[in-house]
Amino acid sequence: MPTTFSRRTFLHATGATTAAAALGLSPARAVTAMPPRIGAHAPAIRATDILGAPVDLDRLSGRLVVLEWTNAGCPFVRKHYDSGNMQALQAEATAAGATWISVISSAPGQQGHGTVADTQARAQNEKWSASHVVLDPSGSIGRAYAAKTTPHMFIIGADGTLLYEGGIDDRPTADPADIAGARNHVREALSEIASGKPVSVASTRPYGCSVKYAPGKD
DSSP states (O other): OOOOOSHHHHHHOOOOHHHHHHTTOOOOOOOSSOOOOTTSBOOOOEEEOTTSOEEEGGGGTTSOEEEEEOOTTOHHHHHHHHTTHHHHHHHHHHHTTOEEEEEEOOOTTSTTOOOHHHHHHHHHHTTOOOSEEEEOTTOHHHHHTTOOEESEEEEEOTTSBEEEEEOSBSOOSSOGGGSTTOOBHHHHHHHHHHTTOOOSSOBOOOOSEEOOOOTTOO
C-alpha cells in the first residue's frame, strides 16, 4: 500500500506519437539541452519543494534518486495515478531508501501548471508517496535533463551518475488496462540496482504528453 503524502513523508524519505495523436495530443517536442548520458554525472538540481524543504542533489550523495516528470492534466499521467500505479512505485522506491522527486515543468498558462497550494492539495488527495514535489515553471530543471514527456523517468545512482532514463514501462498508451501486462522499466531497474547488478535496459523511449514548457522556448 502506498504511504500518504504528507510533511512526514517528505522529510522521512531521504514518443508515443500514435497514441498521442489518437488522443488529440501533441507529440513530445525537442528541448534545447543535450540529454544527460547514461553513466555520466547527472545535472545538478537545487530547488525548494512544495513544502518548503530544500532539494539539492549534491546533498543526496550516497542515496538513490528517482526523478519523475509529471503533469496532472495529461491522460498518460492519469493512467498511472488514477490506477494507483505511480503511487505504489513511489512507495516501493522510498521504502527501499530511494529519494523520489516529482518535477512539474509546466509553464504558467500551460496544461499541468498549478500553484503550490493546488499541488499540495492534489498530492494529498491522490496520496502521492514522493519524497519531494518540485515546481519548475521556468523549465530550467526539465531542460537540464532534456525531459520530453510526462511521465519521463530518470534514476540517479548513489554516486551521482545516471543509471536509467526513459519511459515508466513498455506500454505507450493512456489505457490503465495495459498496466497489468506491462514491463515496468523503473521497477526492474531499481530491483537490479538493489541486487548490485548493472541496469540491463538503461535507456528507453519515453512516452506521454509533451512537457509543457513556455511556448517558443523549447
